[in-house]
Amino acid sequence: xxxxxxxxxxxxxxxxxxxxxxxxxxxxxxxxxxxxxxxxxxxxxxxxxxxxxxxxxxxxxxxxxxxxxxxxxxxxxxxxxxxxxxxxxxxxxxxxxxxxxxxxxxxxxxxxxxxxxxxxxxxxxxxxxxxxxxxxxxxxxxxxxxxxxxxxxxxxxxxxxxxxxxxxxxxxxxxxxxxxxxxxxxxxxxxxxxxxxxxxxxxxxxxxxxxxxxxxxxxxxxxxxxxxxxxxxxxxxxxxxxxxxxxxxxxxxxxxxxxxxxxxxxxxxxxxxxxxxxxxxxxxxxxxxxxxxxxxxxxxxxxxxxxxxxxxxxxxxxxxxxxxxxxxxxxxxxxxxxxxxxxxxxxxxxxxxxxxxxxxxxxxxxxxxxxxxxxxxxxxxxxxxxxxxxxxxxxxxxxxxxxxxxxxxxxxxxxxxxxxxxxxxxxxxxxxxxxxxxxxxxxxxxxxxxxxxxxxxxxxxxxxxxxxxxxxxxxxxxxxxxxxxxxxxxxxxxxxxxxxxxxxxxxxxxxxxxxxxxxxxxx
Numbered sequence: 001x002x003x004x005x006x007x008x009x010x011x012x013x014x015x016x017x018x019x020x021x022x023x024x025x026x027x028x029x030x031x032x033x034x035x036x037x038x039x040x041x042x043x044x045x046x047x048x049x050x051x052x053x054x055x056x057x058x059x060x061x062x063x064x065x066x067x068x069x070x071x072x073x074x075x076x077x078x079x080x081x082x083x084x085x086x087x088x089x090x091x092x093x094x095x096x097x098x099x100x101x102x103x104x105x106x107x108x109x110x111x112x113x114x115x116x117x118x119x120x121x122x123x124x125x126x127x128x129x130x131x132x133x134x135x136x137x138x139x140x141x142x143x144x145x146x147x148x149x150x151x152x153x154x155x156x157x158x159x160x161x162x163x164x165x166x167x168x169x170x171x172x173x174x175x176x177x178x179x180x181x182x183x184x185x186x187x188x189x190x191x192x193x194x195x196x197x198x199x200x201x202x203x204x205x206x207x208x209x210x211x212x213x214x215x216x217x218x219x220x221x222x223x224x225x226x227x228x229x230x231x232x233x234x235x236x237x238x239x240x241x242x243x244x245x246x247x248x249x250x251x252x253x254x255x256x257x258x259x260x261x262x263x264x265x266x267x268x269x270x271x272x273x274x275x276x277x278x279x280x281x282x283x284x285x286x287x288x289x290x291x292x293x294x295x296x297x298x299x300x301x302x303x304x305x306x307x308x309x310x311x312x313x314x315x316x317x318x319x320x321x322x323x324x325x326x327x328x329x330x331x332x333x334x335x336x337x338x339x340x341x342x343x344x345x346x347x348x349x350x351x352x353x354x355x356x357x358x359x360x361x362x363x364x365x366x367x368x369x370x371x372x373x374x375x376x377x378x379x380x381x382x383x384x385x386x387x388x389x390x391x392x393x394x395x396x397x398x399x400x401x402x403x404x405x406x407x408x409x410x411x412x413x414x415x416x417x418x419x420x421x422x423x424x425x426x427x428x429x430x431x432x433x434x435x436x437x438x439x440x441x442x443x444x445x446x447x448x449x450x451x452x453x454x455x456x457x458x459x460x461x462x463x464x465x466x467x468x469x470x471x472x473x474x475x476x477x478x479x480x481x482x483x484x485x486x487x488x489x490x491x492x493x494x495x496x497x498x499x500x501x502x503x504x505x506x507x508x509x510x511x512x513x514x515x516x517x518x519x520x521x522x523x
Contacts, residue, residue, distance in 0.1 A: 035157075038384025042392065047087050051389055054094035055396045061095065062102025064419065068117075069099035069299075070356045070462075071246055074238040075423070077363050078430035085367045086382055090389040092363050096356045097149060097339050097393045100299055101401060104141040104332055108134055117299035117335035120307040124320060124327035131323060139268050140325055141332045142401040144281045148333035149394035151285040152292065152340025157387050159293070163348040164373040172480035173492045177501035179474045182351040184508040185294065186463040194513070197460045204467020205474065207232055215479040227439040234362035236431045236443040237468060241461040242359075243427040244448025247420045249455060268402070269325075277329035280310040288334035292341020292353050299335035299342075299354060306334025340390060347371050347383060350473060355462040358469055365469075 042048065061072035072095045080088035103118030108125035121141065128137040170178070186201040210221045211231030222228040269277070284306035291302040310330025311320045320327050342353030343360075350371035352358035364371055369379070376383055431444035451461045478489075485491045492498050 034380035035384050037381040038386075039388050041086055041381055041385040042388050047090065047389075050087055050091055051094050051392060052396065054091045055098045055393050055400060058095035058098025058393075059102040059105075059397060059400060062099035063105045067099075067246070067423075068103065069096050070359060071242045072099050073356050073359045073363075074235075074242040075426055075430060077238060077359060077366070078235050078433050080363065081366060081433070085369060086385045088367060089360065089363060089369075089382075089386055092360050093339075093343070093386060093390050094393045096360065097336070097390055098397045098400075100336055100339055101142070101145040101149070101332070101397050103335075104145070104328075105138065105401075108137045108141065108328075117303050117338075118331070119300070120303050120331040121328055123307070123331075124322070124324045127321070127323035128325070128328075133323070136269070136273075136325070137328055139402070140273060140277065140328045142398055143269055144277070144284075144329040144333040145336040145401070146394055146398040147281050148285040148288055148335075148337035149339060150391065151282075152289045152337035153387060153391045153394060154340075155289045156340040156343055156390070157384075160344045160348045160383075160387075161376050163344060164376040170373075170497065171495075172477050172484055173495050174497045174501070176474065176477035176481050177492060177498040177505075178349060178351065179470050179477055181501040181505045181508065182345075183467065183470055183474070184505040186460070186466060193458055196458050197463045198509075200454060200459045200461070200463035201467035204464040204469075205471035207237070207464075207468050208471025209475065214476070225439070227437060231472070232443060232468070233435075233440060234469065235366065236440040237447050238359050238362060238465060239427045239431050240444040240447025241451035241454075241465060243423060244444060245451030245455060245461060247424050247427075248448065248452040250420055273325055277326050279313070280326045280330045281333045283309060283313065284330045284333035285337040288337030289341040291334075292338035293344045294353065299338040302338035302341075303331045303335035307331045336394075343386075343390070347375060347386075348373065352466055352469065355465065358462070358466045361469055 042051075057076075058069070058072060061067045062069065073092050076092065076095060080091055083091070100117055104121050104125065107118040107121040108129050111122050111126040125137045125141070128134065183201055183205070186197050208231070210228055212219050212229050219229065284302075287306050287309060288299070288302040291305060292299070307327060307330045310326050311317050311324075314320065314324070314326050316324070316326075338354065339356075342357040345351045345353045346357040346361050348371070350361065352361045361371065369375065369382075427444060427448075428441060431440045432438070451464075454461050454464065481492060482489060493502060
């Protein structure tokens with residue numbers, strides 16, 4: 001009732017001032033109402049409790065070596081199916097943000113990044129810890145992560161609606177070309193070979209063709225199994241390639257002993273630290289947000305670029321790698337700001353901005369939500385509730401990180417022989433719980449083995465997951481484009497926006513090879 005009264009007073013004000021008839025101001029009024037409606041949705045005590053618990057769980061996931069934000073979101077995804085959409089996606093994005101920050105805890109204390117996005121934090125965080133300054137390093141990580149995360153969420157609130165508004169001009173050919181561009185970005189995901197990453201993505205697209213084609217009603221690759229007529233589910237595949245595959249990988253590392261640094265107390269950065277790092281924090285926040293917005297990129301790439309730029313612009317670059325506080329600030333601000341940036345194309349276009357965003361996109365689809373421009377008009381309260389929840393978690397993990405890091409650091413003492421069997425059990429329950437189907441359990445197990453073999457031989461499981469998600473969209477948009485263009489597929493290239501995305505696709509595919517050639521010529 002109080003919300004209705006507030007909106008009623010707002011309507012009365014606009015009408016009395018005579019501004020309700022201005023289309024521009026009316027649009028501003030609608031957006032303001034959506035923003036405050038999303039904030040009001042967070043007033044639910046149960047939702048706030050879920051966000052707090054998810055923050056704690058996300059930090060725990062990020063602090064455990066071997067687990068990361070993508071693993072945590074994939075494992076929890078089936079357990080959010082029974083929740084309301086706002087609560088479900090808020091929990092997933094909370095884990096995403098919190099786990100990305102928490103990777104710094106193990107990176108600093110045991111020289112093992114809790115997430116790949118914190119790999120560059122090891123370079124200066126662990127040397128600082130060895131000098132007895134672990135508390136100072138963690139304090140800087142918490143501050144820079146919080147600032148980077150808040151800046152990225154504010155950019156998300158501003159950029160996502162604008163991008164969604166521009167997407168209203170898209171027809172099926174533009175969406176098809178955009179999806180092709182999103183798939184082309186897989187060339188830069190793999191750690192070893194661009195060709196292998198593209199092959200993994202193509203395999204994911206092939207998997208998306210399993211089931212009945214909605215345009216032709218032809219049954220494909222079901223092998224007579226009725227459970228596959230609707231296609232291979234996102235959730236079991238995500239659990240397999242991210243959860244079970246990591247279990248098999250970690251099983252080969254049971255004998256590894258990691259040196260641990262004792263943490264006495266976390267210290268907030270001093271005035272001198274702020275003066276030395278504020279430029280690096282702001283610069284990396286901008287870099288991370290921009291990298292996150294690019295389809296299929298993510299926090300790992302953002303942290304590497306943020307760290308390199310911090311070193312490039314530093315007055316003392318010789319300190320990097322030996323315990324530079326600027327190195328921690330540049331890395332952590334970049335990887336946390338990429339979380340908000342990654343959600344921009346995910347919500348506005350339905351193209352995941354990072355591996356974890358791909359899993360969150362699968363969660364949106366499981367709940368019957370279709371990311372895109374219509375989401376910002378038809379479900380604006382939902383969208384801004386997610387924005388506010390991400391802003392809240394960035395504030396929460398600052399305090400939890402400062403006062404609870406010593407507790408979460410003890411998670412590294414859990415023996416892997418206990419941790420990973422628990423993860424396996426969690427994975428099996430999650431795979432079965434979705435549809436109470438043993439087929440999903442078998443799919444999770446099969447893709448766990450496939451994911452393990454892919455990782456072992458240098459193929460990207462992230463590319464497979466993104467290919468599976470975008471494959472269905474690609475086929476649907478191509479079919480609609482063929483109907484729209486009267487089967488003349490080449491007309492796609494005659495539309496300006498479609499042609500732009502296709503040209504960007506060529507550059508994205510050729511870029512890694514050109515860079516490699518240029519480096520070989522210089523050397």
